[in-house]
Amino acid sequence: MSVQERKERERAKRERLIVATARELAEQQGWDAVTTRRLAERIEYSQPVLYSHFRGKREIIGAVALEGAAELAAAVRAATAAAGGPRERVSALARAYLGFAARNPAVYDAIFQLDGGLAYAQEDTPEPLKDAFAALLECLGEVAGDGVAPGLFTETFWAALHGLATLTRAGRLPPQDTEQRVELLVDRLSVV
């Protein structure tokens, strides 16, 4: 059995290599540059090997998205845990979220813009995605205010952050006033 185990280990390792390489390539040159040919060349295997791990390019994007969602959740939790009162926690959350989006644009796209074949906002939504939302909810639920459902408030706040993140990076919003926009959002939306 040991031989089979070794093979499985190696296979899992190669799968991680594929995901990591796709992510790296996407961050370096954008998702358009992540072609199956280039990806295969970088991992030093032929194209069909990719298809023995994933159904297609979509699933590779999905894998990067799941990995990224876990990191995003961790980043948000770390930032909120280190902050003082509710107001500061929300502010820290917003900064952590936007910081992640700015530092990992390709990964952010994989999670929230591209089609990775993942289910969202359903029962069969993968755990990392649910958990990322939960990380937001834990902090934002505190400041929803009376008569407003924490989930609904979190969704709305999240959408606002998402809008800032995507419009800024797509050049639709000038980048210099980001800080003030975030402050405005935090001040007005959250009830402390």
Add this chain to the structure above:
Amino acid sequence: MSVQERKERERAKRERLIVATARELAEQQGWDAVTTRRLAERIEYSQPVLYSHFRGKREIIGAVALEGAAELAAAVRAATAAAGGPRERVSALARAYLGFAARNPAVYDAIFQLDGGLAYAQEDTPEPLKDAFAALLECLGEVAGDGVAPGLFTETFWAALHGLATLTRAGRLPPQDTEQRVELLVDRLSVV
């Protein structure tokens, strides 16, 4: 000279046909289905004809975006003009904006998500885009509140709407509670 004028008219007409057909195809089957081959077939000309009007597919997307931006501005102005007080105007604006995004998803993508080769938030930004932002500003500037720049407030409010629009359509947010999220946004962000 009349012959030349006629030719120019026909050429302009064909250009409008290209843009309208691209838009139609995008709304019917998504932008991925808008290939130069299919587009050429639908307008009953060969592929190279497209390239005598536009530099490439990107510019066609850009043309659809400009057309859409003008419509969006008109829709927003019509909705706000018909509303009573400031609070109602903002609410009407939000509904009109999200309604446009929901009814014309492909056009909305052309304006705000895809690369149409257009400049945004700069001096050389095409007029329809500037005007669409102006339409938002006219209404939202009223409710920015003291000490908050109307432009900055408008950008922030707009980003929030954009987040709701895109996350909802991408299946990242369940569609049923949209109404309540919009209300929350309007209530909390605007100062009446």
Add this chain to the structure above:
DNA sequence: TTGATTGTCTAGCGGTGCTAGGATCGAATC
């Protein structure tokens, strides 16, 4: 009628995601 110019099309380039089918390698059996 001829010649030049304009307009359009056919055909093709290098690229994409994806896959069928053959070659190769390594593990288990005799």
Add this chain to the structure above:
DNA sequence: GATTCGATCCTAGCACCGCTAGACAATCAA
């Protein structure tokens, strides 16, 4: 140790993509 056999991987190729060079036809000016 030789042999079988199954898993693994690669070569080659499909249909499609955006885009363009060059041949061809239609139109106009002389």
